[in-house]
Amino acid sequence: MRAMRFERFGGPEVLEEAEVPGPVAGPGETLVAVEAAGVNFGDIKQIAGEHTEGPYAPRGPLPHIPGMEVVGRTADGRRVLGYVRQGGYAARAVVADRDLVVLPREVSAGAALALLVQGLTAWHLLRSVARVRPGESVVVHAAAGGTGSLAVQLAREFGAGRVIATASSEEKRAFALEIGADAAVDGEAGGYRERVLDANQGQPVDIILDAVGGPVLDSALDALGFLGRLVTYGASSRQTATALLPSRLAVESISVGGFWIVPLIARDGAGGKELEELLGLTARGRLRPLVGAAYDLGRARAAHEDLLGRRTPGKLVLRP
Template sequence: MAVVGRTTAGRRVLGYVSQGGYAAKTVVADRDLIVLPDAVSAGEALAVLVQGVTAWHLLRSVARIRPGETVVVHAAAGGTGSLLVQLARQFGAGRVIATASSKDKRALALGLGADAAIDGDAEGYRERVLDANQGRPVDIVLDAIGGPVLDSALDTLGYLCRLVTYGTSSGQPATAIAPSRLAVDTITVAGFWLVPLIARHGAAGTALNELLDLTAHHRLRPLVGAEYDLGRARDAHEDLLGRRTKGKLILRP
């Protein structure tokens, strides 16, 4: 969980904690702290540390995006998805296709730079994605939904393409994938979770520095959603589970 605070000298700092994020005060290791640029708000910084670094590694480290490729971003109005749409464009994607559950969320994704925004429901998914890509298979799918949506996403990939899973918000298991199915078109299916990466290398690093710089220069717009007093943490979780939120949710101590 990302936290923002001040040093005894009054400098704003951004930090990562694996526990203690629901407290008024917490202890953060030095390697997980970074001084914030003045041009980056606390809300933007909170979004960048967890969701932003996740998005950076999904595209750079795991999917290894190449210029001109078509990228499909699931849940594109969420904290990670909204940053994936923008970063895919920054990193040279030729076409970005966003999926979202409502018209206003799809409109938001288009406003962030997606070329097309479609309903992300599993039924009819393949047809909608291919239609949004002029009938061609896509190169990269970034999925945090899982279940039948992940199953359908596999059918949209072409030769030497990649699907990266980083969550299962649907709560449903995907169908087991036969290795022979992947071999036919040389498809890669990979996973990513931020916590082990931070445990090994700390929160600060190339990804976070680049993201903060992009934000400070208004080339990246982290979405700051609703803010809740710490005592309303349960409301925040219920809104999140009910898919009523956009962007990064903030708890204020």
Template sequence: MRAMRYERFGRPEVLVEADVPAPVAGPGETLVRVEAAGVNFGDIKQIAGEHTDGPYAPRGPLPRVPGMEVVGRTAAGRRVLGYVRQGGYAEQTVVADRDLVALPEGVSAGEALAVLVQGLTAWHLLRSVARIRPGESVVVHAAAGGTGSLVVQLAREFGAGRVIATASSDDKRAFALEAGADAAVDGAAEGYRERILDANHGRPVDIILDAVGGPVLDGALDALGYLGRLVTYGASSRQPASAIAPGRLAVDSISVAGFWVVPLIARDGAGGAALAELLDLTARRRLRPLVGAEYDLARARDAHEDLLGRRTKGKLVLRP
């Protein structure tokens, strides 16, 4: 079967098309013929060799086929959404039954892929970690991305009083406003606090969800109000942030937390109430996942380069 694999660690150019043996499902697994595969930053980190242990770590020696999420059909013809640790960039893959769910009618492949890793991340950022309360203000960094655009919509769905988006360009900020943000501002570190407070009518904010890191994270702390919460779940800037002094957290009564959805999936499986709610909201058009560019499987390298270059909006999809 056709697949994209990497034989050494490195940048996206190490991905090559190859003819590989079809996988065989074992006990508690299902073989899925892949209709579409999702692209994530985690895939890029895997082929770069940045995750050699922990939940992101692939199984077995090189070469490997990356890809964590797929939509496809079982041998019985059932259309499903599945999470895999690796192997999604292929015409067929094997999915553990605990990580496989049936797709409701009216949910496209791209939408389903968007609400798996990224949708679950958005849901848990707001519900499990930030513990959003009705009326609170929420700042969403990188709000035009796959996760950010879902956070904007879910914050509104969960009763946020004001949703403020940050993004790096005018068109991305315009998209965030269309997704439901009340305000959208430049997310650069310089002048960050002033822009956020201005967007929140001069008041500090309750929740900030950060996937950028570096100096932006440092600036975000200055924009939090009493009992404010900052949740970090990525570092797309690839820049270090300053050390956070515990005394400052105590004096300002703010908290900083981290979140990574993959360990949660490894522990509980991809199915469950959160994913069921996300798929139901999507089927009822209460949630509109942004599906970005689609690429032929052979162009997986281009998808990775575009994601790294911040030239994308929404969920990127590969089509075998």
């Protein structure tokens, strides 16, 4: 079968097209003929060799086929969305049954792929970690990105009283307003507290979802109100936060939590009620996943380069 694989660690240039034997499903698994595969930063980190241990680590000796999300057909004709432990950049992939869900007819492949890692992340940030309550104010950093844009919409769906988006450009802030944010502001660290409080009608906020880290996270703590919660799920700034002192958390009665979707999927599987809820909301038009460019499987290098360069918004998709 057709596949993209890497025989050594490195950048996008190490991805090579190859003809390889097709996978065989074992007990509790399903073989899927791949219609589309999702592209993630986790794939880039894997082929770069940044994950030698843990859920992203390649299994066994190289070469390996990357990719963790697929949409396709089963032998009995079901159109499904599945989380692949490894091997999604291929014409066929094996998916554990607990990581598989049947797609509603109304949901496109790109939208479905945007919901798997990014959508589940947004759902758990709000429901499982921040435990958002009706009427609370929610700030979403990087709100025009894949996870951020879904978090904005889900915060509204879950009853948030006021949703404030941060983004780096006027265009991105306009998009955040279009998908349901009540206000959108620049997310830079300097002047952060003043901008966010002004957007929240002069009041400190209840919840902040942060994937930037560093000075932005430090500044975000200043905007939290009594019993406010900040949830960190990334550090795109590649800088270290310095204001997370236990004494401060106690004195100000604020809390900081963290979340990463991969260990949760490894423990519980991906094909549960949360993913079904996200797909249902999308099928009914209440949730709008941000879908980006589609590439032929053989152009996986270009997809990785575009993702790294942030040249195309939305979920990037490979088609075998």
